Amino acid sequence: MALNTTLETNNGITTITLSGELDASTAPLFKEKVEEAASQKVRRLVLLMQDLEYMASAGLRMLIFAKQKMGSNVDIYVVGAQEMVIDTIKKTGFHYSVVILDKYE
Amino acid sequence: MERIDIHPTHAYKDFKLRRGRPFPFGVTLVPGGVNFSIFSSHAKSCTLVLFRKRASEPMIEIPFPDEFRIGNVFSLIVFDLDYENVEYGYRMDGPFNPKAGHWFDNSKILMDPYAKIVGGRDVWGVTPDWNNVYQHRARIAFDDFDWENDRPLEIPPEDQIIYEMHVRSFTRHPSANVKHPGTFAAIREKIPYLKELGINCVELMPVYEFDEFENNRPNPVTGERLLNYWGYSTVGFFAPKAGYAATGKLGMQMDEFKALVKTLHRNGIEVILDVVFNHTAEGNEYGNTISFRGLDNQTYYMLTPDGYYFNFSGCGNTLNCNNPIVRSVVLDCLRYWASEYHIDGFRFDLASILGRDPWGAPLANPPLLEILAFDPILAKCKLIAEAWDAGGLYQVGSFPAFGRWAEWNGRYRDAIRKFLKGEIGMVGDMAQRLQGSPDLYASAARGPTTSVNFITCHDGFTLADLVAYNEKHNESNCENNQDGTNDNYSWNCGWEGPTDEPGIKTLRQRQMKNAVAMLMVSQGVPMILMGDEMGRTQNGNNNTYCHDNELNWLDWTLSKSNADIFRFFKHCITFRKAHPVLRNKHHFRNVDYVGSGYADITWHGTQAWNADWSHFSRIFAFMLCGKHAKEGTVQDNYIYVGMNMHWETHWFNIPGLPEEMKWHVFANTGANPPEDIWQSGTEPVLENQYGLLVGERSVIILVGK
Numbered sequence: 001m002a003l004n005t006t007l008e009t010n011n012g013i014t015t016i017t018l019s020g021e022l023d024a025s026t027a028p029l030f031k032e033k034v035e036e037a038a039s040q041k042v043r044r045l046v047l048l049m050q051d052l053e054y055m056a057s058a059g060l061r062m063l064i065f066a067k068q069k070m071g072s073n074v075d076i077y078v079v080g081a082q083e084m085v086i087d088t089i090k091k092t093g094f095h096y097s098v099v100i101l102d103k104y105e
Numbered sequence: 106m107e108r109i110d111i112h113p114t115h116a117y118k119d120f121k122l123r124r125g126r127p128f129p130f131g132v133t134l135v136p137g138g139v140n141f142s143i144f145s146s147h148a149k150s151c152t153l154v155l156f157r158k159r160a161s162e163p164m165i166e167i168p169f170p171d172e173f174r175i176g177n178v179f180s181l182i183v184f185d186l187d188y189e190n191v192e193y194g195y196r197m198d199g200p201f202n203p204k205a206g207h208w209f210d211n212s213k214i215l216m217d218p219y220a221k222i223v224g225g226r227d228v229w230g231v232t233p234d235w236n237n238v239y240q241h242r243a244r245i246a247f248d249d250f251d252w253e254n255d256r257p258l259e260i261p262p263e264d265q266i267i268y269e270m271h272v273r274s275f276t277r278h279p280s281a282n283v284k285h286p287g288t289f290a291a292i293r294e295k296i297p298y299l300k301e302l303g304i305n306c307v308e309l310m311p312v313y314e315f316d317e318f319e320n321n322r323p324n325p326v327t328g329e330r331l332l333n334y335w336g337y338s339t340v341g342f343f344a345p346k347a348g349y350a351a352t353g354k355l356g357m358q359m360d361e362f363k364a365l366v367k368t369l370h371r372n373g374i375e376v377i378l379d380v381v382f383n384h385t386a387e388g389n390e391y392g393n394t395i396s397f398r399g400l401d402n403q404t405y406y407m408l409t410p411d412g413y414y415f416n417f418s419g420c421g422n423t424l425n426c427n428n429p430i431v432r433s434v435v436l437d438c439l440r441y442w443a444s445e446y447h448i449d450g451f452r453f454d455l456a457s458i459l460g461r462d463p464w465g466a467p468l469a470n471p472p473l474l475e476i477l478a479f480d481p482i483l484a485k486c487k488l489i490a491e492a493w494d495a496g497g498l499y500q501v502g503s504f505p506a507f508g509r510w511a512e513w514n515g516r517y518r519d520a521i522r523k524f525l526k527g528e529i530g531m532v533g534d535m536a537q538r539l540q541g542s543p544d545l546y547a548s549a550a551r552g553p554t555t556s557v558n559f560i561t562c563h564d565g566f567t568l569a570d571l572v573a574y575n576e577k578h579n580e581s582n583c584e585n586n587q588d589g590t591n592d593n594y595s596w597n598c599g600w601e602g603p604t605d606e607p608g609i610k611t612l613r614q615r616q617m618k619n620a621v622a623m624l625m626v627s628q629g630v631p632m633i634l635m636g637d638e639m640g641r642t643q644n645g646n647n648n649t650y651c652h653d654n655e656l657n658w659l660d661w662t663l664s665k666s667n668a669d670i671f672r673f674f675k676h677c678i679t680f681r682k683a684h685p686v687l688r689n690k691h692h693f694r695n696v697d698y699v700g701s702g703y704a705d706i707t708w709h710g711t712q713a714w715n716a717d718w719s720h721f722s723r724i725f726a727f728m729l730c731g732k733h734a735k736e737g738t739v740q741d742n743y744i745y746v747g748m749n750m751h752w753e754t755h756w757f758n759i760p761g762l763p764e765e766m767k768w769h770v771f772a773n774t775g776a777n778p779p780e781d782i783w784q785s786g787t788e789p790v791l792e793n794q795y796g797l798l799v800g801e802r803s804v805i806i807l808v809g810k
Binding site: 023 | 189288290351364
């Protein structure tokens with residue numbers, strides 16, 4: 001299964017919506033979006049993950065890549081991720097690097 | 106400009122290839138592809154075998170073209186490989202001649218000794234498919250992690266307090282109440298507990314990939330399966346145990362373990378790994394072929410002239426550690442853990458084997474031990490030897506140290522145990538042990554921190570069992586109670602095993618407190634065994650290597666039922682941390698060299714200044730002069746420790762203090778809780794400044810301030 005991504009920027013907040021599966025084969029798509037977001041000098045990156053079904057090791061790495069690319073003063077929100085995805089993030093300790101939210105208003 | 110060496114030059118079926126780079130060994134991600142490099146001193150040819158993840162049959166077997174071999178190293182690059190979803194192994198062709206030490210068999214698929222992730226036992230305890238042609242499956246790893254500003258803590262050894270832990274046992278019991286029991290992730294949840302206890306280093310029993318099903322067998326009585334539970338039998342030296350990771354089934358054990366190390370560091374806790382380089386999981390002539398035996402048996406193992414395996418490990422084979430090739434594998438491995446996982450130190454299982462030559466003879470200056478001692482990457486790592494082996498080499502006090510190596514001090518353990526149970530003839534020995542064993546180390550200019558002091562460890566009785574059993578009770582191991590040591594130096598306090606007799610119960614509690622009190626006032630590096638701080642029992646079993654059950658799992662409800670023991674441990678640890686005079690870097694000189702009027706350490710008995718060193722003495726006391734703390738560089742209180750291991754109460758006259766000071770009572774194991782111990786800093790003044798009654802089999806600790 002593939003990965004779909006869309007990117008939107010409003011008022012210094014970039015939102016990337018992810019759906020499908022994030023693994024080694026699809027991670028480059030996500031990486032492109034992160035680079036696009038980083039080029040826009042935003043103060044916050046919101047990742048909407050309601051429809052992301054699976055995240056492999058390469059996907060986790062993209063979260064860290066995003067963190068490092070955006071700089072430490074940009075907060076990264078992981079929103080609406082499914083239990084399995086959140087669990088993976090927590091078990092591997094990556095939740096220290098991002099903010100996990102059920103909903104983003 | 107684009108490099109020209111990132112393009113394929115060769116092809117095999119659908120796979121595009123190029124000559125590889127022999128170095129580094131193992132697998133490396135290179136632009137556009139994956140570099141494979143493997144060596145064998147005696148193989149004639151080699152084939153790379155690639156699987157799709159978890160597939161039963163290979164997807165392709167690529168023979169290494171002749172021109173891709175340099176020296177004894179086969180290397181190639183495979184382009185466009187979906188490396189997250191493949192597993193790889195090798196077939197080696199060469200002579201099959203066990204008498205000459207060669208076991209080549211190209212029907213076997215061999216694991217890369219440098220594999221950084223090993224699949225095949227992804228979830229703990231799930232019965233493997235024994236028909237699978239490739240049981241322990243090398244995978245390709247990203248060596249990346251967001252460490253932020255983390256780095257090994259480099260806590261001075263004299264300040265360390267080590268907690269020996271089995272990863273699964275720590276949180277597997279239902280009472281642990283964690284989300285993923287028995288895993289690296291679960292230890293993270295328990296960090297607040299470790300901080301409350303006060304330790305600052307965890308020593309993890311083996312976390313290298315091992316096979317819990319090795320030599321598994323049913324218990325004929327209960328039907329329960331006995332496993333290789335402790336894991337002292339390595340399959341993959343570079344790979345963390347997948348079954349210890351909640352994410353093992355996703356192949357993310359590297360991330361999970363690194364997250365554990367990072368979080369422990371953030372909380373001021375170091376991580377030492379118990380590493381087993383003395384043998385491998387391949388066993389003897391009848392064992393499985395996983396990797397080394399098929400790759401280059403004659404290089405990796407110590408062999409008799411007839412080609413049989415030497416067994417200095419007691420586990421079937423012996424890794425040929427001082428063969429120059431094997432030596433560099435060990436060095437590569439430790440460097441990898443220190444740099445990639447930020448590991449703070451290593452404890453070497455049966456380390457004396459590491460000092461034997463390829464024919465088994467002990468070496469005066471073993472090159473492996475020397476190279477580890479002087480390695481720049483390992484320069485700040487703690488190196489701790491279990492300074493003996495199963496072949497009869499016992500090197501406590503004489504382990505080749507090169508200025509670096511510390512030792513598990515087996516003589517400390519035995520002396521404390523004997524003194525604790527009231528054996529005679531121990532007072533002189535005890536005086537040495539409490540000072541950091543200068544008799545063993547000082548003449549070689551090795552300081553007190555050479556001595557890792559412990560009374561209990563995973564081998565042998567737990568502390569609660571040490572005071573509840575005279576004999577081992579290993580029947581449930583199904584080896585006719587023949588396994589495990591008989592030298593326990595334990596005393597059951599009057600009844601073998603559990604009892605409701607209040608006098609015996611009280612005495613056992615007191616003996617446990619006596620033990621930890623002595624441990625925490627000893628110079629050197631104290632180590633406690635997981636669960637001893639809450640009175641964990643193994644029902645008298647002193648060798649629980651095979652039990653995945655309550656015999657090993659830490660029952661967290663004990664922290665409530667034995668709250669007094671926990672409290673006593675906790676306060677003793679805080680006390681040690683509060684008093685630098687207990688944590689000296691150098692040995693005592695037995696003289697006053699700062700002009701305080703007191704020598705750095707002085708010896709006493711029932712009479713002050715007059716210790717009874719005679720053979721029948723079970724009593725002695727010592728005082729540390731606070732003005733000599735850290736060789737007089739810091740000021741501390743005076744500390745007096747009185748030990749009465751006689752079965753009668755005795756009056757102890759105590760030495761006088763400088764005029765402005767008074768003795769305060771920190772601990773008195775003969776008193777009932779909560780007056781058995783005080784929070785460091787809140788100790789009440791001792792009523793009579795000239796002496797006090799020390800109860801039968803009791804320890805008192807006074808602070809002069």
